[in-house]
Amino acid sequence: MKKWRILETIEESGAKQMAIDEAMLISRINNLVPNTLRFFTWKPSAITIGFFQDLEQEIDLNKAKDLGVDVVRRYSGGGAVFHEDELTYSLVVSEKDVSLNVLDSYKYLCQGVVEGLKNLGIEAKFKPINDILVNGKKISGNAQTRKKGVILQHGTILLSVDVEKMFSLLKVSNEKLKGKLIAGVKEGVTSIKNELVSSDIDLKYLEKVFRQGFAQSLKVDFNEAVLSKEEKEIAQELQKDKYLSKEWNYNQKYNNRFYGKN
Amino acid sequence: MEKIDYKVEGGKFLRIQVDIKASVIKDIKIRGDFFIYPETAIFQIENFLKEKNIEDFVPLLSEFIKKENIKIIGFSVYDLKKALQLGV
Numbered sequence: 001m002k003k004w005r006i007l008e009t010i011e012e013s014g015a016k017q018m019a020i021d022e023a024m025l026i027s028r029i030n031n032l033v034p035n036t037l038r039f040f041t042w043k044p045s046a047i048t049i050g051f052f053q054d055l056e057q058e059i060d061l062n063k064a065k066d067l068g069v070d071v072v073r074r075y076s077g078g079g080a081v082f083h084e085d086e087l088t089y090s091l092v093v094s095e096k097d098v099s100l101n102v103l104d105s106y107k108y109l110c111q112g113v114v115e116g117l118k119n120l121g122i123e124a125k126f127k128p129i130n131d132i133l134v135n136g137k138k139i140s141g142n143a144q145t146r147k148k149g150v151i152l153q154h155g156t157i158l159l160s161v162d163v164e165k166m167f168s169l170l171k172v173s174n175e176k177l178k179g180k181l182i183a184g185v186k187e188g189v190t191s192i193k194n195e196l197v198s199s200d201i202d203l204k205y206l207e208k209v210f211r212q213g214f215a216q217s218l219k220v221d222f223n224e225a226v227l228s229k230e231e232k233e234i235a236q237e238l239q240k241d242k243y244l245s246k247e248w249n250y251n252q253k254y255n256n257r258f259y260g261k262n
Numbered sequence: 263m264e265k266i267d268y269k270v271e272g273g274k275f276l277r278i279q280v281d282i283k284a285s286v287i288k289d290i291k292i293r294g295d296f297f298i299y300p301e302t303a304i305f306q307i308e309n310f311l312k313e314k315n316i317e318d319f320v321p322l323l324s325e326f327i328k329k330e331n332i333k334i335i336g337f338s339v340y341d342l343k344k345a346l347q348l349g350v
Contacts, residue, residue: 051301054293079295146299173267
């Protein structure tokens with residue numbers, strides 16, 4: 001059975017979590033670490049936007065400030081996500097271990113979440129392009145970037161969702177439709193606490209369940225580990241110079257020295 | 263720049279800022295919740311579209327994307343044309 005690394009679950013700010021994800025990606029590219037899975041949570045709550053989104057067009061930045069919600073641009077594409085009561089996973093894996101195109105690899109890698117939900121007694125299905133649904137309602141969104149032969153995929157596993165708070169932070173293109181949109185999202189989104197009879201959920205238990213889910217779907221064993229010294233150093237630099245910078249968060253600009261010339 | 267929001271059927275949401283004069287794209291920013299691999303290819307695509315006519319850029323951009331080995335997920339070049347036509 002192939003061995004992957006699993007990192008300890010940490011609670012951190014959005015900028016730090018995104019910096020750690022990218023540090024894992026860089027270390028995997030440089031073959032300093034094996035394929036890796038980790039889970040994490042967000043403190044404070046945060047909104048992440050996709051690589052291709054316009055920050056000011058998508059997010060009410062004053063509201064985010066008022067509510068103490070961090071705002072950070074991801075390296076991956078996809079949409080804006082409000083991260084509060086959720087367990088998030090991220091993984092880095094060499095493309096040669098997942099020889100699939102992007103669409104198929106989403107399905108393959110999301111299967112860990114589907115299996116984890118199944119372990120909890122929740123029947124879920126992958127829905128292309130990048131969602132996981134329970135009875136037609138979204139419970140998980142996922143996003144992937146690929147650099148120099150390595151895939152970084154991260155995704156949400158919703159524990160509960162505060163749709164009103166989420167929409168107070170997101171700008172919608174037509175304010176008149178906001179009420180309808182909120183109603184639509186309430187209808188179209190679910191969460192683990194919503195699906196389970198008991199809402200008393202222990203995070204450690206969830207980690208275990210989803211770790212098993214990924215082990216089953218990827219057919220791998222996990223070795224417990226912590227971030228390497230290099231990863232910590234890279235993450236520290238990326239957090240400060242990239243994920244906390246206006247240049248990156250507003251303009252998608254960061255001159256990354258870690259990937260060589262292209 | 264004019265703003266165009268366009269939901270691709272079965273795909274993602276395009277939020278475009280564009281300056282079109284006499285059907286020619288003078289400047290364009292393509293934003294939204296889609297995926298492009300590699301990500302930085304979005305800037306190449308935007309540059310390529312400058313001075314192109316919105317009526318006939320589809321085969322040219324398709325060829326460019328193929329040549330540069332760019333993968334777009336969530337919209338097609340044809341969806342982009344449909345979105346831009348809303349701005350004329």
